Amino acid sequence: MKLNRRHLSALLSTLCLAIAMPASADVLSNIMTRKKIRVATDMGIAPFGMLDGSMKPTGSDVDVARSLAADWGVEIEFINTTGPTRIPNLNTDKADIVISSLSITEERAKVIDFTKPYSFIRTTVIGPAKDSSVKDWADLKGKSIAVVRTTMQDVELTPKAAALGFTVVRYDDDATAVTAAVSGQATYLGLGDPQMRTINQRAGGKPFEAKLVIKQFPIAMGVKKGETALQAKLNEWIAVNAKNGKLNAIYKKYHEIDVPAEFLK
Structure with a gap:
């Protein structure tokens, strides 16, 4: 097979480039x-x-x-x-x-x-300490649970929501979810123990507590x-x-x- 000058030049350029570029x-x-x-x-x-x-x-x-x-x-x-x-x-x-x-x-x-x-x-469903209405998963029916999007809490609670009749509300980061809890925008949250500690440091006389354990990971x-x-x-x-x-x-x-x-x- 014959190569014209243009094709030969292109081939040589490609070979030189391949030689010059180190492997990633x-x-x-x-x-x-x-x-x-x-x-x-x-x-x-x-x-x-x-x-x-x-x-x-x-x-x-x-x-x-x-x-x-x-x-x-x-x-x-x-x-x-x-x-x-x-x-x-x-x-x-x-x-x-x-x-x-x-x-x-x-x-x-x-x-x-x-x-x-x-x-x-350890991740849990948390809620106000004074609220005694949630003692089992069935007690969440009709309630809204706030989570941080794509976290393990989101992954675990989403299928449960459909089966048990509660709603999952998603926030973009932990800081926003914590603020929602402290400001009263969210009553129940799916969060890890550390976030509950942060909430209680800011909640003053309205502390949250773990209601249900979602999972230890x-x-x-x-x-x-x-x-x-x-x-x-x-x-x-x-x-x-x-x-x-x-x-x-x-x-x-x-x-x-x-x-x-x-x-x-």
């Missing part, structure tokens, strides 16, 4: 090359992630991320996120990993990969699909620090309870 490095290689890890963490979910009096990140997830970076010998950059943007920040390369009270679900596992669990969270770090080297190295780090007690110590410092042994195997 994996995320772990990028982290180690730049000596910095970018961690997506929601700073609005105390005590997992929050800002201290000097507006600096603090919380159990923040300490886990900092400990990881220190052990790997890299700098850390926190990418502030919300519940709904944790996975998009990861999959659009704004962050290398997610360490942000991210519970493991089948739906999320379709779009990202998870590490071994390093923490846990293991929390893991999230990585992009196919980043097996990064996933394996994170799993190795988690296993070591679960065994030596560091992960439990960090959690207990902020949550005042231990991580159940089943979640740190």
Whole structure:
């Protein structure tokens, strides 16, 4: 087959470009090359992630991320996120990993990969302490439950709503949901224990309490699909620090309870 000069020139240009462009490095290689890890963490979910009096990140997830970076010998950059943007920040390369009270679900596992669990969270339906009308799931019929969009509470309560006759009202982030509770816009909420603590710190003489336990969930770090080297190295780090007690110590410092042994195997 003969090639004319124009076709030959195009072919040579393509070959030269292919030779000049290096193969795309994996995320772990990028982290180690730049000596910095970018961690997506929601700073609005105390005590997992929050800002201290000097507006600096603090919380159990923040300490886990900092400990990881220190052990790997890299700098850390926190990418502030919300519940709904944790996975998009990861999959659009704004962050290398997610360490942000991210519970493991089948739906999320379709779009990202998870590490071994390093923490846990208990989620409940909460309501005013003075309200004694909700003692069982059937008591929620006709009521509205506020949740943060795409969170585990949303995932768990949505199918129950259809079966039990209550309504799920979705907010875009934890701060908005907490404000709705404190202002009286929402009477019942599906939230984790930490958010209830935040609500009660702001609610004054109108505290909330847990009415029904939705579920206890293991929390893991999230990585992009196919980043097996990064996933394996994170799993190795988690296993070591679960065994030596560091992960439990960090959690207990902020949550005042231990991580159940089943979640740190």
